Amino acid sequence: MLTISQLAASAGVTVRAVRHYHAKGLLPEPRRDASGYRRYDAAAVVELIRIRTLADAGVPLSRVQELLSADDDAFAAAIGEIDERLRREIRERREARVRVARLAAGDHLALPDDAVAYLRRLRELGVPELAIEMERDAWILVAAQMPEHMSDLMALKRTQIEDPAVVAMYFELVEASAWPLDDPRLPALVDRLVRMFEHEEHATDDGRPTVELTLDDELVALLDEVFLEAVPIARRLLQLLEARGWTGWTDLRRLPPPDR
Amino acid sequence: MLTISQLAASAGVTVRAVRHYHAKGLLPEPRRDASGYRRYDAAAVVELIRIRTLADAGVPLSRVQELLSADDDAFAAAIGEIDERLRREIRERREARVRVARLAAGDHLALPDDAVAYLRRLRELGVPELAIEMERDAWILVAAQMPEHMSDLMALKRTQIEDPAVVAMYFELVEASAWPLDDPRLPALVDRLVRMFEHEEHATDDGRPTVELTLDDELVALLDEVFLEAVPIARRLLQLLEARGWTGWTDLRRLPPPDR
DNA sequence: CTTGACCTTGACGCGAGGTCAACCCCTCAT
DNA sequence: ATGAGGGGTTGACCTCGCGTCAAGGTCAAG
Known part of the structure; x- marks a missing residue:
């Protein structure tokens, strides 16, 4: 017992x-x-x-x-x-x-593999770390809200980033992001942007597919909002663009002529 | 956001x-x-x-x-x-x-391997299932209280059970365990037990080692208690043994002569 | 104007025990 | 016989990571 x-x-x-x-x-x-x-x-x-x-x-x-x-x-x-x-x-x-x-290191925590690869490619291209961090945070927000679009988006971005003209503009924008809102160099930058858009427009007329048109409106709105939030100077650039007859950030379009 | x-x-x-x-x-x-x-x-x-x-x-x-x-x-x-x-x-x-x-089957739950092997050997020797269950329960109690002694005890039991004389006594005891306390066959059984002890005693004098002597008092008390609890007739047998000058169950000894 | 989806704080519930508290019982040494 | 120590008894509260109401305020759409 x-x-x-x-x-x-x-x-x-x-x-x-x-x-x-x-x-x-x-x-x-x-x-x-x-x-x-x-x-x-x-x-x-x-x-x-x-x-x-x-x-x-x-x-x-x-x-x-x-x-x-x-x-x-x-x-x-x-x-x-x-x-x-x-x-x-x-x-x-x-x-x-x-x-x-994997916890100790890196972006893998909050981003899918292809986004991490995109950020790594930016680093290879010599983009400053500060700009990459802003970009990373932006993509984290996008991934949080519309994870189902991330793989298409990243495919698009990775294609874009391999175009030297886009990269050149990217670097100009990164540099400009630190400028004050009333910096005198801004109008010239926007002029270069517009010229580039018009060149692209002609190229598209030649038959090259415009991948962006497949993005849905909600996603475009999100991307615009995220980037306008993240980069202080973006709002000012948008104003200047609109003064030159263009609008939108992610989904760039010609404005309807003001006389109508 | x-x-x-x-x-x-x-x-x-x-x-x-x-x-x-x-x-x-x-x-x-x-x-x-x-x-x-x-x-x-x-x-x-x-x-x-x-x-x-x-x-x-x-x-x-x-x-x-x-x-x-x-x-x-x-x-x-x-x-x-x-x-x-x-x-x-x-x-x-x-x-x-x-x-x-392993939960569905068997004794392995509450007993070490060697105890399970011992019970299996009893089954091979044809011991009735009821007796094996009683024995299993007894060993579970011993394992619960003194697990450190189980391996030595099982080694001892497995040796004993291979001795035909012990097995014969075992069968007699199993059979007797179902008898009423005042069964007339009991004295004859006890006589046979005593004769067997005396024979063993002589054998021991001849130099065979007596393994039991290595068991400590506490363990002997526990084994006695467990078996006296488990087998109703055990107490009566002990009385009869003591009337014939022997005592103890696990650690059998001659009683000191009553005239001292 | 209403509905339904979202947001707010606060409070209680669960599962498998751990951790007191306050008391009883037994044995052993003094 | 007395106290100490090491069992046992019940009962009540504590833990952790939320889930699940309750009782509302807010927002976009029909």
């Missing part, structure tokens, strides 16, 4: 846990000796070990209670489910190991 | 969880818009994903809070500990899978 602490020790649990199982009706209350102490037999040892085996496998005690009185078929089915859950938990922990290991 | 549900979705968590992190000081409260709604930037996305990465790895939120503001060395050390814990949890789940799989 065992005392409660001996029973508990035989299954490697605490006395408190055994009493908890009694309170929950998982383990039947044994008879008491003359002084009111609980006294256990071998069957209690077996039962307690069964409880712990299931509980250690992550089965909730309420489910353990059902299982202890289940028939063989139901029990076998339950064992199958438990095993499946354990395998899943093992898989999740393996994935967690990978993610935690 | 993101609303709380957009932020939450970007990290795959619930809105409630994000608010919980604010309340715990894990994620700084962002600024509010005109209507009092929270508005988040890209940094919040990154931070939230960091929190979730750690939390998904099983790090308590209080620890996450420390880690987010820890220096690189402390952080790297913590990552090491987290990875170690994850590996341990994977190992535990693998072991749980094995134990759960």
